[in-house]
Amino acid sequence: MSDLDKNLALVDWLEYQLRQAKNRVRELEAAAEEEVRGRARAETSWVIQPQRADQPAMLHGGSCTLATGKPVPINRAEARVALGESYIVTCQMCRPEMGLADG
Known part of the structure; x- marks a missing residue:
């Protein structure tokens, strides 16, 4: 495997990891927003x-x-x-x- 192939594989893997991390951040943001809405409902x-x-x-x-x-x-x-x-x-x-x- 050439250096180019190794680096292309690394880029693919890093892009995959970045997509996974971004998806997790979106999930956590949605959960935090729901918690805020739930707290606001409870307070009112x-x-x-x-x-x-x-x-x-x-x-x-x-x-x-x-x-x-x-x-x-x-x-x-x-x-x-x-x-x-x-x-x-x-x-x-x-x-x-x-x-x-x-x-």
Whole structure:
């Protein structure tokens, strides 16, 4: 095999490696964008933690990790209604009412 053939083979292999790396970068960028979108959805959504025998139902922000049981996802309008219900309290850690005050 001549030097030219060796170098052409090397170029082919390096081009293949570059394509693989570019594809991986695209995959990672897409995953990062989806994570950002998911975080944004969680930060602009709300959940109701169902009422338990000894505690009232609780309104949480969608990204709050303190919601226990099987929290029910709700939209902005439903969250605003929930704020006015006497049997629903708000989480004192995530303070979901703050995200509802401006709109």
